[in-house]
Amino acid sequence: MKSGHDYRNKLILAPMVRVGTLPMRLLALEYGADLVYTEEIIDWKLLRAERLTNDVLGTIDYIDTTDGTVVFRTCAEERGKVILQIGTASVERAVAVAKMVQEDVAAIDVNMGCPKDFSIKGGMGVALLYDLPRAKAILEGLVSSVTIPVTCKIRLLPDLDETVQLAKELQSTGISAIGVHGRTKTERPRDPVNENAIAQVANALHIPVIANGGSQSITRRHDVLQFARRCGTTSAMVARAAEWNCSLFRADGPLPLDEVIQRYIRLSVRYDNSPSNTKYCVQMMLRSLQETPIGRRLLDSQTMQQICDIWELGEYCRETQLKYHHAGIKGRRACRPRTLSIENQPEEANESGQLACKKQCLERDNQNQTEAKPLIEENICFIRSNFPSDNNLPKTKLYTYATRNALPRAQYEVQQKDKLFRATIQFAGNRYSSSFWEKNKRFAEQAAALVCLLHLGVEERSELIANGAMLPERDSTSRKEASGDVKSFKIPLTPSEVNGELSVNEKGFTNGAKSVVNGVQT
Ligand SMILES: Cc1cc2nc3c(=O)[nH]c(=O)nc-3n(C[C@H](O)[C@H](O)[C@H](O)COP(=O)(O)O)c2cc1C
Numbered sequence: 001m002k003s004g005h006d007y008r009n010k011l012i013l014a015p016m017v018r019v020g021t022l023p024m025r026l027l028a029l030e031y032g033a034d035l036v037y038t039e040e041i042i043d044w045k046l047l048r049a050e051r052l053t054n055d056v057l058g059t060i061d062y063i064d065t066t067d068g069t070v071v072f073r074t075c076a077e078e079r080g081k082v083i084l085q086i087g088t089a090s091v092e093r094a095v096a097v098a099k100m101v102q103e104d105v106a107a108i109d110v111n112m113g114c115p116k117d118f119s120i121k122g123g124m125g126v127a128l129l130y131d132l133p134r135a136k137a138i139l140e141g142l143v144s145s146v147t148i149p150v151t152c153k154i155r156l157l158p159d160l161d162e163t164v165q166l167a168k169e170l171q172s173t174g175i176s177a178i179g180v181h182g183r184t185k186t187e188r189p190r191d192p193v194n195e196n197a198i199a200q201v202a203n204a205l206h207i208p209v210i211a212n213g214g215s216q217s218i219t220r221r222h223d224v225l226q227f228a229r230r231c232g233t234t235s236a237m238v239a240r241a242a243e244w245n246c247s248l249f250r251a252d253g254p255l256p257l258d259e260v261i262q263r264y265i266r267l268s269v270r271y272d273n274s275p276s277n278t279k280y281c282v283q284m285m286l287r288s289l290q291e292t293p294i295g296r297r298l299l300d301s302q303t304m305q306q307i308c309d310i311w312e313l314g315e316y317c318r319e320t321q322l323k324y325h326h327a328g329i330k331g332r333r334a335c336r337p338r339t340l341s342i343e344n345q346p347e348e349a350n351e352s353g354q355l356a357c358k359k360q361c362l363e364r365d366n367q368n369q370t371e372a373k374p375l376i377e378e379n380i381c382f383i384r385s386n387f388p389s390d391n392n393l394p395k396t397k398l399y400t401y402a403t404r405n406a407l408p409r410a411q412y413e414v415q416q417k418d419k420l421f422r423a424t425i426q427f428a429g430n431r432y433s434s435s436f437w438e439k440n441k442r443f444a445e446q447a448a449a450l451v452c453l454l455h456l457g458v459e460e461r462s463e464l465i466a467n468g469a470m471l472p473e474r475d476s477t478s479r480k481e482a483s484g485d486v487k488s489f490k491i492p493l494t495p496s497e498v499n500g501e502l503s504v505n506e507k508g509f510t511n512g513a514k515s516v517v518n519g520v521q522t
Helices: 022-031 043-047 091-101 117-121 125-130 132-145 160-171 195-204 221-230 241-242 257-270 275-291 293-300 304-310 314-326 353-366 394-404 441-458 463-468 476-483
Strands: 012-014 035-039 048-056 058-065 072-074 084-089 108-112 149-154 179-185 207-212 234-240 375-378 411-417 419-425 428-432 509-510 514-516
Touching: 012 022, 012 221, 022 035, 022 072, 022 257, 043 084, 043 091, 043 428, 048 072, 058 084, 072 463, 084 091, 084 125, 091 108, 091 132, 108 132, 117 125, 117 293, 125 132, 125 149, 132 149, 132 160, 132 375, 132 411, 149 160, 149 207, 160 179, 179 195, 195 207, 207 375, 207 428, 221 234, 234 241, 241 275, 257 275, 257 304, 257 314, 275 293, 275 304, 293 304, 304 314, 375 441, 394 419, 411 441, 441 463
Parallel strands: 012 035, 012 234, 035 084, 084 108, 108 149, 149 179, 179 207, 207 234, 375 428
Antiparallel strands: 048 058, 048 509, 058 072, 411 419, 419 428, 509 514
16 A cells, blocks of 8 residues: 555545535544545546645635636645545546645545436446446556555445455555445435445455445444444445534534534634535534524525624634735635636736736726726626525616616626626716626626616615625725726725635735736635
Protein backbone atom coordinates (compact mmCIF):
# COMPACT_ATOMS: atom_id res chain seq x y z
CA MET A 1 0.00 0.00 0.00
CA LYS A 2 1.12 3.54 -0.70
CA SER A 3 2.31 5.70 2.10
CA GLY A 4 0.12 8.00 4.10
CA HIS A 5 -2.86 5.91 4.89
CA ASP A 6 -4.03 2.94 6.69
CA TYR A 7 -7.67 2.21 6.12
CA ARG A 8 -7.92 -0.18 9.06
CA ASN A 9 -9.85 0.76 12.21
CA LYS A 10 -11.25 3.89 10.71
CA LEU A 11 -14.61 5.56 11.23
CA ILE A 12 -15.35 7.57 8.15
CA LEU A 13 -17.75 10.21 6.89
CA ALA A 14 -19.08 8.72 3.63
CA PRO A 15 -19.26 10.75 0.41
CA MET A 16 -22.48 12.73 0.13
CA VAL A 17 -23.37 15.15 -2.64
CA ARG A 18 -24.08 18.64 -1.25
CA VAL A 19 -23.63 17.43 2.33
CA GLY A 20 -19.92 16.59 2.21
CA THR A 21 -18.63 20.14 1.79
CA LEU A 22 -15.96 21.64 4.01
CA PRO A 23 -18.04 22.60 7.11
CA MET A 24 -19.60 19.13 7.40
CA ARG A 25 -16.25 17.41 6.91
CA LEU A 26 -14.66 19.53 9.62
CA LEU A 27 -17.59 18.88 11.92
CA ALA A 28 -17.22 15.12 11.45
CA LEU A 29 -13.51 15.34 12.21
CA GLU A 30 -14.13 17.44 15.31
CA TYR A 31 -16.58 14.85 16.57
CA GLY A 32 -14.18 11.97 16.06
CA ALA A 33 -14.32 10.72 12.47
CA ASP A 34 -10.89 9.53 11.34
CA LEU A 35 -11.33 10.24 7.64
CA VAL A 36 -13.81 12.29 5.63
CA TYR A 37 -14.88 11.95 2.01
CA THR A 38 -15.81 14.89 -0.13
CA GLU A 39 -18.99 14.82 -2.11
CA GLU A 40 -18.50 13.22 -5.50
CA ILE A 41 -17.04 15.78 -7.91
CA ILE A 42 -17.22 15.01 -11.62
CA ASP A 43 -13.78 14.98 -13.25
CA TRP A 44 -14.41 17.69 -15.84
CA LYS A 45 -15.65 20.08 -13.17
CA LEU A 46 -12.31 19.87 -11.47
CA LEU A 47 -10.44 20.03 -14.73
CA ARG A 48 -11.93 23.36 -15.63
CA ALA A 49 -11.22 24.68 -12.15
CA GLU A 50 -8.24 26.70 -11.09
CA ARG A 51 -6.39 26.10 -7.84
CA LEU A 52 -6.16 29.26 -5.80
CA THR A 53 -5.03 30.14 -2.31
CA ASN A 54 -7.67 32.09 -0.43
CA ASP A 55 -5.68 34.24 1.98
CA VAL A 56 -8.70 35.63 3.78
CA LEU A 57 -10.16 32.25 4.71
CA GLY A 58 -6.91 30.32 4.85
CA THR A 59 -8.21 27.76 2.38
CA ILE A 60 -7.23 26.21 -0.91
CA ASP A 61 -10.04 26.75 -3.40
CA TYR A 62 -10.66 25.08 -6.72
CA ILE A 63 -12.67 27.63 -8.61
CA ASP A 64 -14.71 26.97 -11.74
CA THR A 65 -13.19 29.35 -14.24
CA THR A 66 -16.39 29.77 -16.22
CA ASP A 67 -18.67 31.03 -13.49
CA GLY A 68 -16.55 31.60 -10.41
CA THR A 69 -18.18 28.89 -8.30
CA VAL A 70 -16.18 26.93 -5.74
CA VAL A 71 -15.84 23.34 -6.89
CA PHE A 72 -13.78 22.18 -3.93
CA ARG A 73 -12.52 24.01 -0.86
CA THR A 74 -10.15 22.52 1.68
CA CYS A 75 -8.03 23.73 4.57
CA ALA A 76 -5.18 22.73 6.88
CA GLU A 77 -7.53 21.27 9.51
CA GLU A 78 -8.47 18.39 7.25
CA ARG A 79 -5.07 17.85 5.65
CA GLY A 80 -4.16 14.19 5.61
CA LYS A 81 -7.75 13.19 6.32
CA VAL A 82 -9.79 14.32 3.38
CA ILE A 83 -10.45 11.91 0.55
CA LEU A 84 -11.57 13.37 -2.74
CA GLN A 85 -14.20 11.28 -4.45
CA ILE A 86 -14.38 11.71 -8.20
CA GLY A 87 -16.97 10.71 -10.73
CA THR A 88 -15.25 9.60 -13.88
CA ALA A 89 -15.42 7.33 -16.90
CA SER A 90 -12.05 8.31 -18.34
CA VAL A 91 -8.53 7.23 -17.42
CA GLU A 92 -7.03 10.44 -18.80
CA ARG A 93 -9.39 12.76 -16.99
CA ALA A 94 -9.15 10.82 -13.73
CA VAL A 95 -5.36 10.92 -13.83
CA ALA A 96 -5.30 14.61 -14.72
CA VAL A 97 -7.58 15.40 -11.78
CA ALA A 98 -5.57 13.27 -9.39
CA LYS A 99 -2.31 14.93 -10.40
CA MET A 100 -3.87 18.33 -9.96
CA VAL A 101 -5.17 17.70 -6.42
CA GLN A 102 -2.69 15.27 -4.94
CA GLU A 103 -0.92 17.90 -2.84
CA ASP A 104 -4.19 18.89 -1.23
CA VAL A 105 -5.93 15.60 -0.46
CA ALA A 106 -5.05 12.45 1.45
CA ALA A 107 -6.39 10.03 -1.16
CA ILE A 108 -8.51 9.71 -4.28
CA ASP A 109 -11.64 7.60 -4.43
CA VAL A 110 -13.51 6.63 -7.57
CA ASN A 111 -17.27 6.44 -7.27
CA MET A 112 -18.40 3.11 -8.70
CA GLY A 113 -21.67 2.97 -6.81
CA CYS A 114 -23.81 5.87 -7.96
CA PRO A 115 -27.01 4.49 -9.52
CA LYS A 116 -28.29 7.86 -10.76
CA ASP A 117 -29.16 8.20 -14.44
CA PHE A 118 -26.75 11.01 -15.16
CA SER A 119 -23.86 8.91 -13.82
CA ILE A 120 -24.79 5.75 -15.66
CA LYS A 121 -25.41 7.55 -18.96
CA GLY A 122 -21.94 9.06 -18.66
CA GLY A 123 -20.39 5.63 -18.03
CA MET A 124 -19.65 6.62 -14.43
CA GLY A 125 -20.74 5.35 -11.02
CA VAL A 126 -22.32 1.94 -11.02
CA ALA A 127 -21.85 1.69 -14.82
CA LEU A 128 -18.19 0.99 -14.12
CA LEU A 129 -19.12 -2.20 -12.27
CA TYR A 130 -20.52 -3.47 -15.54
CA ASP A 131 -17.49 -2.29 -17.54
CA LEU A 132 -14.66 -3.95 -15.63
CA PRO A 133 -11.90 -3.26 -18.18
CA ARG A 134 -12.58 0.46 -17.95
CA ALA A 135 -12.93 0.40 -14.17
CA LYS A 136 -9.60 -1.38 -13.85
CA ALA A 137 -7.89 0.90 -16.36
CA ILE A 138 -8.99 3.95 -14.37
CA LEU A 139 -7.73 2.53 -11.09
CA GLU A 140 -4.47 1.27 -12.61
CA GLY A 141 -3.93 4.64 -14.27
CA LEU A 142 -4.43 6.41 -10.97
CA VAL A 143 -2.31 4.03 -8.91
CA SER A 144 0.62 4.36 -11.30
CA SER A 145 0.36 8.16 -11.64
CA VAL A 146 -0.04 9.57 -8.15
CA THR A 147 1.74 9.25 -4.86
CA ILE A 148 -1.38 9.20 -2.68
CA PRO A 149 -3.57 6.14 -2.06
CA VAL A 150 -6.32 5.28 -4.51
CA THR A 151 -9.59 3.59 -3.52
CA CYS A 152 -13.01 2.94 -4.99
CA LYS A 153 -16.51 2.61 -3.61
CA ILE A 154 -18.79 -0.04 -5.05
CA ARG A 155 -22.25 -1.50 -4.63
CA LEU A 156 -23.14 -5.19 -4.64
CA LEU A 157 -23.92 -7.04 -7.86
CA PRO A 158 -27.10 -9.16 -7.74
CA ASP A 159 -24.91 -12.29 -7.52
CA LEU A 160 -22.65 -12.60 -4.49
CA ASP A 161 -19.94 -14.70 -6.16
CA GLU A 162 -19.73 -12.19 -8.98
CA THR A 163 -19.43 -9.40 -6.44
CA VAL A 164 -16.53 -11.16 -4.74
CA GLN A 165 -14.86 -11.78 -8.11
CA LEU A 166 -15.34 -8.17 -9.11
CA ALA A 167 -13.84 -6.93 -5.85
CA LYS A 168 -10.82 -9.20 -6.36
CA GLU A 169 -10.32 -7.81 -9.86
CA LEU A 170 -10.47 -4.27 -8.54
CA GLN A 171 -8.05 -5.17 -5.76
CA SER A 172 -5.57 -6.42 -8.36
CA THR A 173 -5.14 -2.84 -9.66
CA GLY A 174 -3.14 -1.90 -6.58
CA ILE A 175 -5.80 0.13 -4.79
CA SER A 176 -5.36 0.65 -1.07
CA ALA A 177 -8.91 -0.11 0.11
CA ILE A 178 -12.42 -0.59 -1.18
CA GLY A 179 -15.68 0.79 0.16
CA VAL A 180 -18.62 -1.59 -0.15
CA HIS A 181 -22.17 -0.30 0.08
CA GLY A 182 -24.18 -3.38 0.93
CA ARG A 183 -26.99 -2.84 -1.57
CA THR A 184 -27.38 -3.50 -5.29
CA LYS A 185 -27.95 -0.72 -7.78
CA THR A 186 -31.73 -1.27 -7.75
CA GLU A 187 -32.08 -1.45 -3.98
CA ARG A 188 -33.28 1.68 -2.23
CA PRO A 189 -31.81 3.21 0.95
CA ARG A 190 -34.75 1.88 3.01
CA ASP A 191 -34.05 -1.72 1.92
CA PRO A 192 -32.05 -3.74 4.45
CA VAL A 193 -28.29 -3.62 4.03
CA ASN A 194 -26.68 -6.95 3.14
CA GLU A 195 -24.08 -7.22 5.89
CA ASN A 196 -23.34 -10.82 5.02
CA ALA A 197 -22.37 -9.88 1.46
CA ILE A 198 -19.99 -7.21 2.73
CA ALA A 199 -18.48 -9.80 5.07
CA GLN A 200 -17.94 -12.23 2.20
CA VAL A 201 -16.15 -9.58 0.16
CA ALA A 202 -14.04 -8.56 3.16
CA ASN A 203 -13.12 -12.17 3.78
CA ALA A 204 -11.96 -12.67 0.19
CA LEU A 205 -9.74 -9.60 -0.02
CA HIS A 206 -6.39 -8.74 1.54
CA ILE A 207 -6.88 -4.96 1.34
CA PRO A 208 -9.14 -3.26 3.90
CA VAL A 209 -12.85 -3.18 3.13
CA ILE A 210 -14.85 -0.24 4.41
CA ALA A 211 -18.38 -1.34 5.26
CA ASN A 212 -21.16 0.99 4.25
CA GLY A 213 -24.94 1.10 4.24
CA GLY A 214 -25.75 0.66 7.92
CA SER A 215 -27.26 4.04 8.78
CA GLN A 216 -30.64 2.59 9.67
CA SER A 217 -29.07 0.92 12.69
CA ILE A 218 -26.68 3.75 13.58
CA THR A 219 -27.20 6.60 16.01
CA ARG A 220 -23.92 6.47 17.92
CA ARG A 221 -20.27 5.54 17.56
CA HIS A 222 -20.82 2.18 19.19
CA ASP A 223 -23.38 1.30 16.50
CA VAL A 224 -20.83 2.02 13.76
CA LEU A 225 -18.31 -0.29 15.40
CA GLN A 226 -20.95 -2.98 15.75
CA PHE A 227 -21.96 -2.58 12.11
CA ALA A 228 -18.34 -2.95 11.01
CA ARG A 229 -17.94 -6.00 13.21
CA ARG A 230 -21.04 -7.66 11.74
CA CYS A 231 -19.62 -6.95 8.28
CA GLY A 232 -16.29 -8.53 9.15
CA THR A 233 -14.40 -5.27 8.68
CA THR A 234 -12.58 -2.94 11.02
CA SER A 235 -13.64 0.22 9.20
CA ALA A 236 -17.01 1.65 8.29
CA MET A 237 -18.25 4.73 6.53
CA VAL A 238 -21.48 6.45 7.50
CA ALA A 239 -23.63 8.66 5.29
CA ARG A 240 -27.25 9.31 6.30
CA ALA A 241 -26.85 8.89 10.04
CA ALA A 242 -24.03 11.46 9.94
CA GLU A 243 -26.06 13.75 7.74
CA TRP A 244 -28.81 13.69 10.42
CA ASN A 245 -26.55 14.07 13.44
CA CYS A 246 -22.86 14.21 12.77
CA SER A 247 -21.99 14.01 16.45
CA LEU A 248 -22.61 10.25 16.30
CA PHE A 249 -18.84 9.94 15.82
CA ARG A 250 -18.23 11.18 19.38
CA ALA A 251 -16.77 8.74 21.86
CA ASP A 252 -18.92 10.33 24.59
CA GLY A 253 -22.17 9.87 22.72
CA PRO A 254 -24.09 12.12 20.36
CA LEU A 255 -24.99 15.70 21.24
CA PRO A 256 -28.43 17.34 21.09
CA LEU A 257 -29.29 18.36 17.53
CA ASP A 258 -29.45 22.09 18.32
CA GLU A 259 -25.87 22.04 19.52
CA VAL A 260 -24.74 20.20 16.39
CA ILE A 261 -26.58 22.60 14.12
CA GLN A 262 -25.06 25.58 15.92
CA ARG A 263 -21.58 24.20 15.52
CA TYR A 264 -22.21 23.38 11.87
CA ILE A 265 -23.45 26.90 11.15
CA ARG A 266 -20.44 28.39 12.93
CA LEU A 267 -18.13 26.41 10.66
CA SER A 268 -20.17 27.49 7.65
CA VAL A 269 -19.68 31.12 8.59
CA ARG A 270 -16.00 30.59 9.36
CA TYR A 271 -15.40 29.03 5.94
CA ASP A 272 -17.81 31.26 4.09
CA ASN A 273 -19.96 28.38 2.94
CA SER A 274 -22.81 29.45 0.69
CA PRO A 275 -26.14 30.18 2.41
CA SER A 276 -27.91 27.76 0.07
CA ASN A 277 -25.60 24.85 0.91
CA THR A 278 -25.74 25.66 4.61
CA LYS A 279 -29.53 25.86 4.54
CA TYR A 280 -29.78 22.55 2.70
CA CYS A 281 -27.59 20.74 5.23
CA VAL A 282 -29.45 22.18 8.20
CA GLN A 283 -32.74 21.15 6.60
CA MET A 284 -31.38 17.62 6.26
CA MET A 285 -30.52 17.67 9.97
CA LEU A 286 -33.95 18.98 10.98
CA ARG A 287 -35.81 16.32 8.97
CA SER A 288 -39.33 16.10 10.43
CA LEU A 289 -38.66 19.20 12.55
CA GLN A 290 -38.93 21.24 9.35
CA GLU A 291 -42.61 21.69 10.19
CA THR A 292 -41.80 23.40 13.50
CA PRO A 293 -41.62 27.22 13.79
CA ILE A 294 -37.80 27.04 13.63
CA GLY A 295 -37.99 24.84 10.54
CA ARG A 296 -40.31 27.31 8.86
CA ARG A 297 -38.01 30.20 9.70
CA LEU A 298 -35.19 28.27 8.11
CA LEU A 299 -37.28 27.64 5.01
CA ASP A 300 -37.89 31.39 4.70
CA SER A 301 -34.25 32.32 5.15
CA GLN A 302 -32.12 33.49 2.23
CA THR A 303 -28.98 34.85 3.78
CA MET A 304 -26.39 33.49 6.15
CA GLN A 305 -27.35 36.25 8.56
CA GLN A 306 -30.94 35.06 8.62
CA ILE A 307 -29.90 31.45 9.17
CA CYS A 308 -27.55 32.49 11.96
CA ASP A 309 -30.20 34.61 13.67
CA ILE A 310 -32.37 31.51 14.11
CA TRP A 311 -29.63 29.75 16.09
CA GLU A 312 -28.53 32.84 18.02
CA LEU A 313 -25.36 33.21 16.02
CA GLY A 314 -26.31 36.54 14.50
CA GLU A 315 -23.57 38.46 16.26
CA TYR A 316 -20.91 35.92 15.33
CA CYS A 317 -22.04 36.05 11.71
CA ARG A 318 -21.98 39.86 11.61
CA GLU A 319 -18.55 40.09 13.22
CA THR A 320 -16.97 37.38 11.07
CA GLN A 321 -18.40 38.68 7.85
CA LEU A 322 -17.40 42.24 8.65
CA LYS A 323 -13.88 41.00 9.39
CA TYR A 324 -13.75 39.20 6.05
CA HIS A 325 -15.27 42.16 4.35
CA HIS A 326 -12.56 44.45 5.63
CA ALA A 327 -9.94 41.90 4.66
CA GLY A 328 -11.17 42.27 1.11
CA ILE A 329 -13.36 39.26 0.67
CA LYS A 330 -15.68 39.16 -2.30
CA GLY A 331 -18.61 37.00 -3.21
CA ARG A 332 -19.85 35.40 -6.37
CA ARG A 333 -21.50 38.77 -7.03
CA ALA A 334 -18.10 40.12 -7.93
CA CYS A 335 -17.48 37.43 -10.51
CA ARG A 336 -17.00 38.72 -14.04
CA PRO A 337 -16.55 36.53 -17.08
CA ARG A 338 -12.99 35.96 -18.19
CA THR A 339 -11.45 37.47 -15.12
CA LEU A 340 -10.57 34.28 -13.33
CA SER A 341 -8.73 32.02 -15.67
CA ILE A 342 -5.21 33.15 -16.43
CA GLU A 343 -5.49 31.48 -19.84
CA ASN A 344 -8.69 33.31 -20.63
CA GLN A 345 -7.48 36.73 -19.69
CA PRO A 346 -7.65 39.35 -22.39
CA GLU A 347 -4.23 40.43 -23.66
CA GLU A 348 -4.36 43.76 -21.89
CA ALA A 349 -4.64 42.10 -18.48
CA ASN A 350 -1.37 42.32 -16.66
CA GLU A 351 0.20 40.71 -13.69
CA SER A 352 -0.35 43.67 -11.45
CA GLY A 353 -3.87 42.37 -10.97
CA GLN A 354 -7.04 41.67 -12.80
CA LEU A 355 -8.95 44.61 -11.51
CA ALA A 356 -7.72 46.58 -14.50
CA CYS A 357 -8.85 43.82 -16.81
CA LYS A 358 -12.21 43.62 -15.13
CA LYS A 359 -12.68 47.34 -15.46
CA GLN A 360 -11.62 47.35 -19.09
CA CYS A 361 -14.00 44.50 -19.92
CA LEU A 362 -16.91 46.39 -18.44
CA GLU A 363 -15.94 49.70 -19.97
CA ARG A 364 -15.67 48.00 -23.34
CA ASP A 365 -19.08 46.45 -22.78
CA ASN A 366 -20.53 49.79 -21.98
CA GLN A 367 -18.93 51.47 -25.00
CA ASN A 368 -20.54 48.85 -27.19
CA GLN A 369 -23.94 50.18 -26.23
CA THR A 370 -25.26 52.47 -28.92
CA GLU A 371 -26.71 55.06 -26.56
CA ALA A 372 -24.86 57.71 -24.67
CA LYS A 373 -27.11 57.25 -21.64
CA PRO A 374 -25.22 56.32 -18.52
CA LEU A 375 -25.83 52.85 -17.26
CA ILE A 376 -27.57 52.74 -13.89
CA GLU A 377 -26.07 49.72 -12.23
CA GLU A 378 -26.64 47.94 -8.92
CA ASN A 379 -25.31 44.70 -7.57
CA ILE A 380 -28.63 42.89 -7.40
CA CYS A 381 -29.21 39.24 -8.00
CA PHE A 382 -32.49 37.53 -8.71
CA ILE A 383 -33.43 34.95 -6.07
CA ARG A 384 -36.36 32.97 -7.38
CA SER A 385 -37.70 32.00 -3.97
CA ASN A 386 -38.22 35.68 -3.13
CA PHE A 387 -41.09 35.63 -5.61
CA PRO A 388 -43.57 32.89 -4.72
CA SER A 389 -46.09 34.08 -7.32
CA ASP A 390 -45.38 34.42 -11.04
CA ASN A 391 -47.58 37.53 -11.08
CA ASN A 392 -45.13 39.28 -8.87
CA LEU A 393 -41.92 38.73 -10.81
CA PRO A 394 -39.81 41.85 -11.44
CA LYS A 395 -40.37 41.79 -15.22
CA THR A 396 -44.13 41.49 -14.71
CA LYS A 397 -44.06 44.34 -12.21
CA LEU A 398 -42.15 46.49 -14.65
CA TYR A 399 -44.62 45.67 -17.41
CA THR A 400 -47.52 46.66 -15.12
CA TYR A 401 -45.72 49.87 -14.19
CA ALA A 402 -45.25 50.77 -17.86
CA THR A 403 -48.90 50.07 -18.69
CA ARG A 404 -50.21 52.08 -15.74
CA ASN A 405 -48.04 55.05 -16.61
CA ALA A 406 -48.65 54.81 -20.36
CA LEU A 407 -44.96 54.29 -21.03
CA PRO A 408 -43.39 52.13 -23.76
CA ARG A 409 -42.50 48.62 -22.64
CA ALA A 410 -38.98 47.95 -21.38
CA GLN A 411 -36.46 46.74 -23.97
CA TYR A 412 -34.16 43.95 -22.82
CA GLU A 413 -30.74 43.19 -24.23
CA VAL A 414 -28.75 40.24 -22.90
CA GLN A 415 -24.98 39.80 -23.06
CA GLN A 416 -23.50 36.35 -22.70
CA LYS A 417 -19.89 35.65 -21.85
CA ASP A 418 -18.56 32.25 -21.03
CA LYS A 419 -21.54 30.78 -19.23
CA LEU A 420 -22.71 33.95 -17.59
CA PHE A 421 -25.44 36.40 -18.55
CA ARG A 422 -26.13 40.04 -17.91
CA ALA A 423 -29.11 42.03 -19.14
CA THR A 424 -29.48 45.72 -19.84
CA ILE A 425 -32.91 47.35 -19.85
CA GLN A 426 -33.88 50.50 -21.64
CA PHE A 427 -36.86 52.06 -19.97
CA ALA A 428 -38.24 55.59 -19.85
CA GLY A 429 -35.06 57.07 -21.31
CA ASN A 430 -32.65 55.31 -18.96
CA ARG A 431 -30.53 52.16 -19.05
CA TYR A 432 -30.41 49.74 -16.13
CA SER A 433 -28.36 46.66 -15.41
CA SER A 434 -27.21 44.50 -12.55
CA SER A 435 -23.47 44.17 -12.09
CA PHE A 436 -24.12 40.58 -11.01
CA TRP A 437 -23.62 38.04 -13.78
CA GLU A 438 -26.36 35.45 -13.59
CA LYS A 439 -26.10 31.87 -14.74
CA ASN A 440 -29.10 32.07 -17.04
CA LYS A 441 -30.71 34.60 -19.33
CA ARG A 442 -34.09 34.70 -17.59
CA PHE A 443 -32.53 35.46 -14.23
CA ALA A 444 -30.34 38.16 -15.80
CA GLU A 445 -33.43 39.91 -17.17
CA GLN A 446 -35.22 39.64 -13.85
CA ALA A 447 -32.19 41.06 -12.02
CA ALA A 448 -32.01 44.01 -14.42
CA ALA A 449 -35.74 44.57 -13.93
CA LEU A 450 -35.14 44.69 -10.18
CA VAL A 451 -32.51 47.39 -10.65
CA CYS A 452 -34.98 49.37 -12.73
CA LEU A 453 -37.80 48.90 -10.19
CA LEU A 454 -35.50 50.03 -7.40
CA HIS A 455 -34.78 53.26 -9.21
CA LEU A 456 -38.43 53.79 -10.04
CA GLY A 457 -39.19 53.51 -6.33
CA VAL A 458 -41.27 50.35 -6.76
CA GLU A 459 -38.77 48.19 -4.82
CA GLU A 460 -37.21 49.21 -1.51
CA ARG A 461 -33.45 49.02 -1.12
CA SER A 462 -33.79 47.89 2.51
CA GLU A 463 -36.15 45.11 1.45
CA LEU A 464 -33.77 43.90 -1.26
CA ILE A 465 -30.92 43.86 1.23
CA ALA A 466 -33.03 42.03 3.80
CA ASN A 467 -34.05 39.30 1.37
CA GLY A 468 -30.51 38.76 0.18
CA ALA A 469 -30.95 40.11 -3.35
CA MET A 470 -28.59 42.95 -2.77
CA LEU A 471 -25.27 43.60 -1.10
CA PRO A 472 -24.41 47.22 -0.55
CA GLU A 473 -20.94 48.16 -1.71
CA ARG A 474 -18.39 48.95 0.94
CA ASP A 475 -17.93 52.42 -0.47
CA SER A 476 -18.66 54.36 -3.58
CA THR A 477 -15.02 54.32 -4.75
CA SER A 478 -14.92 50.58 -5.17
CA ARG A 479 -18.20 50.71 -7.03
CA LYS A 480 -16.85 53.22 -9.54
CA GLU A 481 -13.66 51.25 -9.96
CA ALA A 482 -15.48 48.07 -10.71
CA SER A 483 -18.13 49.45 -12.95
CA GLY A 484 -16.73 52.29 -14.99
CA ASP A 485 -19.50 54.58 -16.18
CA VAL A 486 -21.97 54.09 -13.40
CA LYS A 487 -24.14 56.24 -11.20
CA SER A 488 -23.11 55.28 -7.73
CA PHE A 489 -24.82 55.38 -4.38
CA LYS A 490 -22.94 55.38 -1.14
CA ILE A 491 -24.54 52.84 1.14
CA PRO A 492 -23.64 52.55 4.80
CA LEU A 493 -22.25 49.22 5.87
CA THR A 494 -25.08 47.29 7.46
CA PRO A 495 -25.14 43.94 9.22
CA SER A 496 -27.04 42.34 6.39
CA GLU A 497 -24.52 43.61 3.89
CA VAL A 498 -22.48 40.52 4.13
CA ASN A 499 -24.64 37.50 3.47
CA GLY A 500 -22.18 34.70 3.58
CA GLU A 501 -21.48 33.97 -0.03
CA LEU A 502 -18.30 32.20 -0.86
CA SER A 503 -15.54 34.63 -1.31
CA VAL A 504 -12.02 35.36 -2.28
CA ASN A 505 -9.41 37.89 -1.50
CA GLU A 506 -9.86 41.20 -3.24
CA LYS A 507 -6.16 41.87 -2.98
CA GLY A 508 -5.72 38.73 -4.92
CA PHE A 509 -5.81 35.02 -4.76
CA THR A 510 -2.21 33.94 -4.87
CA ASN A 511 -1.62 31.51 -7.64
CA GLY A 512 2.05 30.79 -7.96
CA ALA A 513 3.66 34.12 -8.76
CA LYS A 514 0.45 35.54 -10.16
CA SER A 515 -2.21 37.45 -8.39
CA VAL A 516 -5.77 37.47 -9.56
CA VAL A 517 -8.99 39.03 -8.41
CA ASN A 518 -12.38 37.47 -8.54
CA GLY A 519 -15.46 36.43 -6.64
CA VAL A 520 -16.89 33.03 -6.15
CA GLN A 521 -19.87 31.18 -4.82
CA THR A 522 -21.06 27.63 -4.64
C1 LIG B 1 -27.43 12.93 0.51
C2 LIG B 1 -26.60 11.78 0.00
C3 LIG B 1 -25.65 12.01 -0.96
C4 LIG B 1 -24.84 10.95 -1.41
N1 LIG B 1 -23.84 11.23 -2.29
C5 LIG B 1 -22.95 10.24 -2.60
C6 LIG B 1 -21.77 10.51 -3.35
O1 LIG B 1 -21.51 11.66 -3.74
N2 LIG B 1 -20.92 9.49 -3.64
C7 LIG B 1 -21.17 8.21 -3.21
O2 LIG B 1 -20.36 7.32 -3.49
N3 LIG B 1 -22.26 7.94 -2.49
C8 LIG B 1 -23.13 8.91 -2.16
N4 LIG B 1 -24.20 8.63 -1.37
C9 LIG B 1 -24.38 7.26 -0.86
C10 LIG B 1 -23.72 7.14 0.51
O3 LIG B 1 -22.33 7.41 0.47
C11 LIG B 1 -23.90 5.73 1.08
O4 LIG B 1 -23.33 4.80 0.22
C12 LIG B 1 -25.38 5.36 1.28
O5 LIG B 1 -26.13 6.44 1.79
C13 LIG B 1 -25.49 4.18 2.24
O6 LIG B 1 -24.85 4.48 3.47
P1 LIG B 1 -25.69 4.91 4.79
O7 LIG B 1 -26.59 3.76 5.12
O8 LIG B 1 -24.66 5.16 5.84
O9 LIG B 1 -26.51 6.11 4.43
C14 LIG B 1 -25.04 9.65 -0.91
C15 LIG B 1 -26.03 9.42 0.04
C16 LIG B 1 -26.79 10.47 0.51
C17 LIG B 1 -27.84 10.21 1.57
